[in-house]
Amino acid sequence: MHVHPLITDSATLAELCARLSTSEFVTVDTEFMRENSYWPELCLIQIANTEEAAAVDPMAPGIDLKPLLDLLVDNEDVLKVVHAGGQDLEIVYNLTGKTPHPLFDTQVAAMALGQGEQIGYSNLVDAYLGIVVDKGARFTDWSRRPLDDRQITYAIADVTHLSRIFPKMLERLRRTERGGWLDEEMERLADPENYRNDPDEAWRRVRINSRKADALGRLKAIARWREIEASTKNLPRGRIAKDETIADLAANPPRKQADLAKVRGLSASWAGNDIGGRLMTAIETATPMPASEMPGRDERGPALGKDGALVADLLKLLLKIRARDINVAPKLLARSDDLEALAAGQRDGLAILQGWRYDQFGRDALDLVEGRLGFTVRGGKLKMTRTEDA
Template sequence: MKIHKLITDSDELAALCERLARADFVCVDTEFMRESTYWPELCLIQIADVNEAAAVDPMAPGLDMSPLLDLLVDNEDVLKIFHAGGQDVEIIYNLTGKTPHPIFDTQIAMMAISQSEQIGYSNLVESWLGFAIDKGARFTDWSRRPLTERQIEYAIGDVTHLAKIFPRILKRLIKTNRGHWLDAEMEKLADPDNYRNDAGNAWLKIKAAGRNPAMLGRLKALAAWREYEAQDKNIPRGRIARDETLADIASHPPKAQADLAKVRGLSPGWKDNEIGKRLMQAIEASKPLTEAEMPPKAPRGAPLGKEGALVADLLKLLLKIRAREIDVAARLLARSDDLELLAAGVRKDVSILEGWRYEVFGKDALELVEGRLAFAVVGGRLKMTHVDELHDDMREANALPAEEDEDGPLPLTEDDAEA
């Protein structure tokens, strides 16, 4: 594979992207800093196909990034490969207003062919390629220039290794016929709604006790105010005010700006500075949420009760057994909410009762709930079996006499008793 160490020239980048546009897939990774800023600061983009790889320096003066961004978001003929790519996709969305498509995430894919739910990149490389990667440059300051040879080599390795691993994962998915299991997960990763920064919805991510419309209206206004302040100053939103501080102010709103000095989590200076003034304006302009704006109550289905909770526990055990049997991550098959809904008697709009999840797990989960499936220890191993097969399995494992019928051993005869 040809390695281009660091691209800082527009013509060189355009030529690279022209070649990569003819590839079946490209592997993509980014290095960024966001500890002290609201917006992640893009410091490096690494990209590779099976023939060549490069690190692109977006901080290089005068570098025209448009050929690379066009390749990532507008070229539908090239599959874009990431590993745990959520933050990478967010950065590309912030730059372009679009997400890469079509997209494939190897961390998600590993859930369909192993029991790994969030396998890290170093473990992925070690499991597929058999060597450990150097993590020494992982936590360096990627914004400092010039970058060292070690930094560049480490960064490019993230995509060169991925270019070797992806075809092997794809081959395994084809062999197991599990590729279609991932379609919805990959589309979810590429959904622009996941990355759209709507200040009006920021309050939904803040935990607040109670469902009072006036309190939630204040929380909505305060959360939006904080987003605008953080964006304007390009600092993390927590540096403006923490979530719990906003929730406390929404529940117990100050009557005057001077009262802000008494609010835990705010500086005493807020009692008479401009940011404190804008906070008070946000409170005063807030309106109670309408009925349509109120968040839905936490979905609980029918009340579980003690027996229902036990059924949910059995379903979780069934999930563990099935995940182990077919070597798949349990979280890909089902989530706890789905199991509790099923245990509570809900049968509509439950994901495990639809599509491939029903065939692989949901059908057995339904049979367990409805009494047609049972657990048994056979040969020292926990397994699930249909009730009408359970006795036969136990008989075979314990070598029970053949004349024992389904109701247990036949009664002793007089001759047997004398013997």
């Protein structure tokens, strides 16, 4: 494989992208910094196919990233391969309003191959290539220039290793006929809605004990204010105000701006400055949350009750047995909220009662809750048994 020197000019990048645009797949990774900012600062983009690999410096003066971004989000003929790529996709979405598509995430694929729910990149490389990844540069400040050869080599290795792993993984998926299991998961990961940041929805990430409409209305307004302040100033949300602070402000609103000096977690200067004034405006103009937006008491689904909780526990045990038997990560087969909904009597709209999940697990899960399946111990091992067989 030919590994290019660090690309810092538009012409070289455009030529690379023209060649890569005819590939069956490209592997993609990014290096970024976000500890001190609201928006992740993109510092390096690595990309490879089976023949060549390169690192691109998005911080190089005058470099035009459009050919690379077009390849990632507009070329439907090239599969984009990532590993645990959520943050990489978020960065691309922030730049383009789109996400890479079609997409293949090797961490998700590993779940279908019995390699755990969140296999790390280093363990994946070791499992497929027998290579121990050099972690010496993992704490690099990628925003600093110049980058030395060791840092660039470390970064490019992420995509060169992945370009060798993906065909091996794809072959195993074909051999086990599990490739189709991943289609839904990959489409879900590539859904741009996962990465759209709506200030009006920011309140949902904040825990608050109150269920009063006026308190939740204030929480929505304050969380929106914080999101706008943080994004405008490019500071982490917590630097503006921590979650517990805005929850306290929503539940116990100050009567006047001067009272902000008494609020734990806020600077005393907010009692008289502009940011404090904007916060007070958000609090004072907040309206009670309408009934249509009020969160349910149990958003996981219908109430279980004591017996239902026991049935849910049995379903989780069944899930472990089934996942063990077919060598797949339990999380790919079913999620806890689906099991609890099934135990509570829900049948419509559950992923485990549809498609391949129904064939592999859902049918048995339904039989268990409806009395057609039970547990037995044979030879010291826990097994499933049909009640008619018993």
